[in-house]
Amino acid sequence: MAHTSARQPHHPLWTRAFHGFNLVVLLVMAASGLQIYNANPVFGGRGGAVVPELFTLGGWLAGGRDWHFGFMGLYALNLGLWLALLVQRRRRRLGELGDLTALKASASAPRRRLSAHRIVYTLMLIVLAFSLISGLAMYKPAQFWWLTSLFALAEPLGVTSWQMLRVSHLATIPAMVLLVLAHVVLSWRVGGLRLLRAMTL
Amino acid sequence: MNRRQLLGLGLGGSSSLFLGGCALNGLSAAVGDATQPLNERIEALLQGQGKVPEFRPDKVEPAALLVNSFNGVPRLDPERYRLQVKGLVGRPLSLDLGALAALPQHTCVMRHVCVEGWAAVVAWSGVRLADVLRLAQLSPLGGYLLIDSADSYFESWDLASALHPQTLLATHMNGAPLPAANGAPVRLTAPIKLGYKQSKWVTGLRVTAQLGERRGTWEDQGYEWFAGL
Structure with missing residues (x-):
């Protein structure tokens, strides 16, 4: 053994592989999505500000679409498998109403952090599922017209269902960035570098 | 490694990932070629003959x-x-x-x-x-x-x-x-x-x-x- 330090704990290989795979797929979807955004910015249209090239993937619109629609199937399968495995064997990681109470009332800081983390984790899954639904509604607005029409709720305010769709699909990126940051910070409080290494190496 | 060093490593790592993204642009067409046939088949199946x-x-x-x-x-x-x-x-x-x-x-x-x-x-x-x-x-x-x-x-x-x-x-x-x-x-x-x-x-x-x-x-x-x- 080359290692001289104390034995490094590892999560099972499939957990680490899945975790890393999630990260890669999400980065691809977000970066290619921002590339598509730049073809006609949701805010401002043709004159609107574009996302810096650093954060985009694909090089131009067709390239962005290649990645976005190339990975969407993988993304959906990945999310479906993740949800199924969670419900099957890691249900305790999901948030529940008790967590909200604990967050407000528990005297124990670790208990509050656990509750916060379970809520963050559950919110991530909800946001990811929503990105899939809103993406599908935009990808197939004629075939899934019923899905697209769900986004007509702001029409009385003058926001078309299409604009509502574009804004809400885009909003999943900042939402996920915040949730992932919260996830990293909360994980750090639990296990620090050791946990990070156990999860990635 | 302390927390600050790790943060630096993370930032460096993610920026190299973004730089990698630029190199990945050349792969876009290959990704499309690999996935579009299946996507198009599903699209054609979804599309009915009705209005x-x-x-x-x-x-x-x-x-x-x-x-x-x-x-x-x-x-x-x-x-x-x-x-x-x-x-x-x-x-x-x-x-x-x-x-x-x-x-x-x-x-x-x-x-x-x-x-x-x-x-x-x-x-x-x-x-x-x-x-x-x-x-x-x-x-x-x-x-x-x-x-x-x-x-x-x-x-x-x-x-x-x-x-x-x-x-x-x-x-x-x-x-x-x-x-x-x-x-x-x-x-x-x-x-x-x-x-x-x-x-x-x-x-x-x-x-x-x-x-x-x-x-x-x-x-x-x-x-x-x-x-x-």
């Missing part, structure tokens, strides 16, 4: 319809305009605007979706492409429709989409004659395809059994061919 729901006529958004042109705006003389229909047809046609106007007229109030991401509700009116193809006695050997435009824009469609009841050769937009910038005198429209499939200034229709090397002005640059909605 998709239409919008109320008062929902049209004339200001939202942007104009994209590949090669300027060709001005076609309506008197001399002819629509050529040839290829795998029993009866090749050369139709003038009067002949098109004599066919049953239909209106479709649909969401016109551009590949760029914007969309506009438009009321397109004209004849069904299916009616024109049947008038030309479409051969059962036909599988694809090639569409030529006056500005040399080129498109190719699968016949199932071309025969869809809401696929029109439009001569009117929002109740008025089609403006030149929007494809006058005749353009293709359909609620089931992205905007770049809907050729403007259509002058020729050719039915073929196979797709050739050229699949479309934008498709040959990298856009999806089926481009269903």
Whole structure:
């Protein structure tokens, strides 16, 4: 053994592989999505500000679409498998109403952090599922017209269902960035570098 | 390693990932080639032969319809305009605007979706492409429709989409004659395809059994061919 330090704990290989795979797929979807955004910015249209090239993937619109629609199937399968495995064997990681109470009332800081983390984790899954639904509604607005029409709720305010769709699909990126940051910070409080290494190496 | 060093490592690592993203741009077409055949098959399965729901006529958004042109705006003389229909047809046609106007007229109030991401509700009116193809006695050997435009824009469609009841050769937009910038005198429209499939200034229709090397002005640059909605 080359290692001289104390034995490094590892999560099972499939957990680490899945975790890393999630990260890669999400980065691809977000970066290619921002590339598509730049073809006609949701805010401002043709004159609107574009996302810096650093954060985009694909090089131009067709390239962005290649990645976005190339990975969407993988993304959906990945999310479906993740949800199924969670419900099957890691249900305790999901948030529940008790967590909200604990967050407000528990005297124990670790208990509050656990509750916060379970809520963050559950919110991530909800946001990811929503990105899939809103993406599908935009990808197939004629075939899934019923899905697209769900986004007509702001029409009385003058926001078309299409604009509502574009804004809400885009909003999943900042939402996920915040949730992932919260996830990293909360994980750090639990296990620090050791946990990070156990999860990635 | 302390927390600060780790943070530095994380930032360095993620920026190299973004730099890697630039190198990855060269792989875009390969990713598309690997995944589009399956995606297009699913798209074709999803697309039924029935009509998709239409919008109320008062929902049209004339200001939202942007104009994209590949090669300027060709001005076609309506008197001399002819629509050529040839290829795998029993009866090749050369139709003038009067002949098109004599066919049953239909209106479709649909969401016109551009590949760029914007969309506009438009009321397109004209004849069904299916009616024109049947008038030309479409051969059962036909599988694809090639569409030529006056500005040399080129498109190719699968016949199932071309025969869809809401696929029109439009001569009117929002109740008025089609403006030149929007494809006058005749353009293709359909609620089931992205905007770049809907050729403007259509002058020729050719039915073929196979797709050739050229699949479309934008498709040959990298856009999806089926481009269903």
